[in-house]
Amino acid sequence: EIVLTQSPGTLSLSPGERATLSCRASQSVSSSYLAWYQQKPGQAPRLLIYGASSRATGIPDRFSGSGSGTDFTLTISRLEPEDFAVYYCQQYGSSPPNTFGGGTKVEIK
Amino acid sequence: QVQLVQSGAEVKKPGASVKVSCKASGYTFTGYYMHWVRQAPGQGLEWMGWINPNSGGTNYAQKFQGRVTMTRDTSISTAYMELSRLRSDDTAVYYCARVLTTVTPASGYWGQGTLVTVSS
Numbered sequence: 280e281i282v283l284t285q286s287p288g289t290l291s292l293s294p295g296e297r298a299t300l301s302c303r304a305s306q307s308v309s310s311s312y313l314a315w316y317q318q319k320p321g322q323a324p325r326l327l328i329y330g331a332s333s334r335a336t337g338i339p340d341r342f343s344g345s346g347s348g349t350d351f352t353l354t355i356s357r358l359e360p361e362d363f364a365v366y367y368c369q370q371y372g373s374s375p376p377n378t379f380g381g382g383t384k385v386e387i388k
Numbered sequence: 389q390v391q392l393v394q395s396g397a398e399v400k401k402p403g404a405s406v407k408v409s410c411k412a413s414g415y416t417f418t419g420y421y422m423h424w425v426r427q428a429p430g431q432g433l434e435w436m437g438w439i440n441p442n443s444g445g446t447n448y449a450q451k452f453q454g455r456v457t458m459t460r461d462t463s464i465s466t467a468y469m470e471l472s473r474l475r476s477d478d479t480a481v482y483y484c485a486r487v488l489t490t491v492t493p494a495s496g497y498w499g500q501g502t503l504v505t506v507s508s
Contacts, residue, residue: 314494329494379433
């Protein structure tokens with residue numbers, strides 16, 4: 280089973296600042312089958328990024344994903360008030376389980 | 389537009405079973421895998437498994453093997469997740485989530501979630 284470790288656990292930033300979230304896998308993630316989700320309190324997760332770097336429909340271009348193999352990054356170039364939320368990475372490669380990382384909370388400083 | 393509407397909240401006693409439904413609309417139900425994910429209160433996301441609505445084939449996370457059953461009824465475009473021998477630590481919000489496309493198995497569409505509370 281591939282274990283995903285997200286860091287930091289909490290990121291305290293101000294609106295307008297840049298956020299860099301990390302997701303490290305215990306084994307190589309095949310074909311960059313790595314996704315990022317955003318979740319706000321009381322809501323279902325929302326897909327932001329799939330295939331490590333492709334933005335889902337309707338996702339603003341301030342969100343970008345990068346990485347391959349075992350190291351992946353989600354970057355929010357300039358935080359908007361609505362971006363303060365919890366972010367999860369997930370690997371969905373050919374071998375289940377489709378594990379999630381533990382999450383990074385982006386909070387207002 | 390793709391919509392996934394889940395059944396309402398449930399309260400169950402330890403040892404009982406729960407069956408959560410997920411009614412799909414706005415697309416061809418049999419064309420896209422459906423995943424189930426749960427989230428305990430204040431915790432992260434946990435993948436439970438998937439079902440191929442076309443064939444009925446399933447793949448469950450090892451943790452839930454023997455306790456979870458995912459089924460579907462194609463006549464009403466509905467997927468089901470049944471969890472048996474419930475324990476208090478099964479208290480969680482359970483989500484169904486459809487893959488984004490046939491070649492992109494990330495979960496692109498989510499139901500609203502169903503809270504299952506296990507309490508004596």
